[in-house]
Amino acid sequence: MSQDDRIQNWERQIHRMVRDEDGRALLARMLGLRVAAPDNGPSVVVLIPSLNNIKRNVEKAIEVMLHHTRHSGVLVHSVVVYGHSLVQWVRNEMVAQLYQANSGRWTHVLFIDDDIEPEADSLVKLLSDGKDIVGALCTVRTDPPIITLRDFDESTGDFKTRMHWKKDELLQVDGLGTGMMLISRFALDQITEFYLSCGYEKMLFGDTEQVTALSAKRRAEFTDKRDERWWLNGCWFQCLPAMNGRGEYGEDIGFCLKAKHCGIPVYCDTSVQPKHHGDYGYGVRDFLFYKQELLERDAAAKAPAQNAGGANEG
Numbered sequence: 001m002s003q004d005d006r007i008q009n010w011e012r013q014i015h016r017m018v019r020d021e022d023g024r025a026l027l028a029r030m031l032g033l034r035v036a037a038p039d040n041g042p043s044v045v046v047l048i049p050s051l052n053n054i055k056r057n058v059e060k061a062i063e064v065m066l067h068h069t070r071h072s073g074v075l076v077h078s079v080v081v082y083g084h085s086l087v088q089w090v091r092n093e094m095v096a097q098l099y100q101a102n103s104g105r106w107t108h109v110l111f112i113d114d115d116i117e118p119e120a121d122s123l124v125k126l127l128s129d130g131k132d133i134v135g136a137l138c139t140v141r142t143d144p145p146i147i148t149l150r151d152f153d154e155s156t157g158d159f160k161t162r163m164h165w166k167k168d169e170l171l172q173v174d175g176l177g178t179g180m181m182l183i184s185r186f187a188l189d190q191i192t193e194f195y196l197s198c199g200y201e202k203m204l205f206g207d208t209e210q211v212t213a214l215s216a217k218r219r220a221e222f223t224d225k226r227d228e229r230w231w232l233n234g235c236w237f238q239c240l241p242a243m244n245g246r247g248e249y250g251e252d253i254g255f256c257l258k259a260k261h262c263g264i265p266v267y268c269d270t271s272v273q274p275k276h277h278g279d280y281g282y283g284v285r286d287f288l289f290y291k292q293e294l295l296e297r298d299a300a301a302k303a304p305a306q307n308a309g310g311a312n313e314g
Helices: 003-018 021-030 054-073 087-100 122-128 185-196 200-206 209-222 252-260 283-314
Strands: 044-051 078-082 108-112 135-137 148-153 158-162 168-172 180-184 268-271 276-277
Touching: 003 209, 044 054, 044 087, 054 122, 087 108, 087 252, 108 122, 108 185, 122 135, 122 180, 122 268, 148 168, 168 185, 180 185, 185 200, 185 209, 185 252, 200 209, 200 252
Parallel strands: 044 078, 044 108, 135 268
Antiparallel strands: 108 180, 135 180, 148 158, 168 268
16 A cells, blocks of 8 residues: 555544544544543433444434534434344443443433434434433334334233324333433433342332342442443343233333333434334334224224114114
């Protein structure tokens, strides 16, 4: 490689670094400059659980969204892409690494899956909602494209799909998928304490000696640096045993359930509607078509009974 080529490579690299908050901090350290403290505005770390299988159109959409967000005056750190076999472990380890870095610069994390394609203004909208936990209105990535809004039935312990919402509504829900979710550091701190104090176990079994002993072990492991997987790991995302006795809740529902019992409401901004890529980019529009099919099927099933009733009356 010629000297001119190397200079051009450095020029491109520096150009990328100055557009990123972490990159600017690195350049400042290299040049012996003082790094200015961040202002009081939001400071977001973007976390993408992935095995580096991000589709190009998804990657591009995320880049456009972050560019739009930075130009709106929001501090956005470098994107962190990380993955292995268990998604709940991945999510927990990504957040734990932020706590381990002992940096006070971040105020929020944005979880976005590697198959979620957001609109450019999605993160700005979520931040403007001003909530500790707020997510996008997503569907699953298969047919039927069920929406990921959930209501909790206290009497049965079931989480059921919510079928109705208002357009462009900030909607409080009991459960929400984490395909695209903005979470404040305050919420993570509260859920950390819920885990360390065995809040869920106390709900299930009471405040027994065994639960108290387990809580003490968790606190010890939380601060033990010998195993970085568990050091400062608040296990925010867990597949908790279902209260109805049927299996487990998913890690996203487990997170929302913990937040609920910490007194932190979970919201969905229904104006934020990314595509979820599977066989194709599923979105809310596809769910609405599916919902209409269900209504027509239900009406058709009721029609023969109504006709029979009318014939008997005659």
